[in-house]
Amino acid sequence: MKTIAALIPLTRKNSEHHFGISIISGSIKALELNLAELHPKELEIYSSYKHERRKMSYLLGRLSAKRAISELTHFNPFNAIFIDVAVFEFPVVKCLAIQNIQLSISHCNNIGLSIAFPESHPMGIDFEEINTNNRGVLKDQMTLEEIQLVEYLFSEEAKGYTLLWTAKEALSKIFRTGLMIDFKLLELDEIVKKGTVWESTFKYCGQYKAISYFSGTYVCSLVLPKYSSFNISELLKVFKFLD
Template sequence: MKYTDITTELVESDKSIPLTMSFCSLKSIDYIEDEFINTYLNMNEKDYYNKLKYDARKISFLLGRVSSKRAIASYMDCNDYQSISIEKGIFCNPIVKCNNHNITVTITHTKHIGMTAATKEFYPIGIDIEGIDKHYTKAIKTQLTDKEIQLVEQHSLGAEVGFVTLWTIKEALSKVLRIGFLTSLKTYEVERIEGNDYCINGYYKNFKMFKSTTYKIDKYLVTICYPSKCDLKLNYETVYNAIINDL
């Protein structure tokens, strides 16, 4: 498994809030050895992992666990990954259990890339990573409002990238709210997008207390949703290098 850890920050007025991120990639379960499993998974997690029958499910589980534990460990400046436990809330949102620290994490993954961001629980955040696929964009368009389709048509992104961009902006918000897409997608309607073809800021119609930043990296889109009172100090080059390193 390859991984890249990043330390950045949210800034609220003149207050800096540390935010750590971890990017991981894994293309084959054959590369995983027992020593690696013993480093990152606790007893309950190992039992669960060993019961998984399919390699794809094992890969997605490891991408989520390793990226989240590395992001949390980086945030707390510790290397005891087994002391960190990630459990599921009632809506499958990740819950951190680690020495009573008030930390929130948000996790996302594609087929081979996993990504987690961690920060203070007082600052809700959500992330999403999606591959750009022209077949996928057709399905996404059917789930967008007329206003959102117009946003894409008016921007230089083009339909293939634009529709997936809006999807990641919505999904990142759904993770902030910790309910996923259990309500109408219209609730998450994107009111405005601005920026260039590589770094896009998104704003919501019904959730003006949040905003998002999307980075276009090769054939992937990475979106982070965070409180609109804050500025995200994460530049394009940092995200680019992290993703390219893991490809």
């Protein structure tokens, strides 16, 4: 199993925060070498799964999440952390030694990506593989204004629609609704390229922004409060793991 993790400082006008981020990748056999990191309840849940795809997604989420938590809190051992699932499927950190920590988890193929952040500073993350066959499906979830943005900014529409999708899904994780919300309510109203990243804002959720990055065949979007800032180069060191 390959892994990368980092602790990234966040700056606001009157406060400072941090978030932990981790990306892991590996085959199911490589991931299962780390089963000792699972909490007893997690191991019981994992053992109940019959299909390899479900086992894979579970391990990618739990193993990457615990590394992100460790970056933020410096807490170990991993098997003392139980990452439970709430009624709307968002992750919940349960550990007596860790308080007021939240998670956002995403996985695709054999890669797991997680961020851990303080409850006082909401964030969300998502990444997807760019697939031209999904262009039509993603386009159907966009408003006319968003379609016009993509047509104006991107020569490859699949890349543009995937960027919008990841930004919207990351925002929906902050609201803890996931795919249950109409994604047109999470409309993006501006997308600006800034160096190697794209920064977006939301029409109806003006207090948030999205930072998106294309890495190989993937696009990853991090959503955070609009007036929070961090060193982009620190994040890109982690995202380049996807190349």
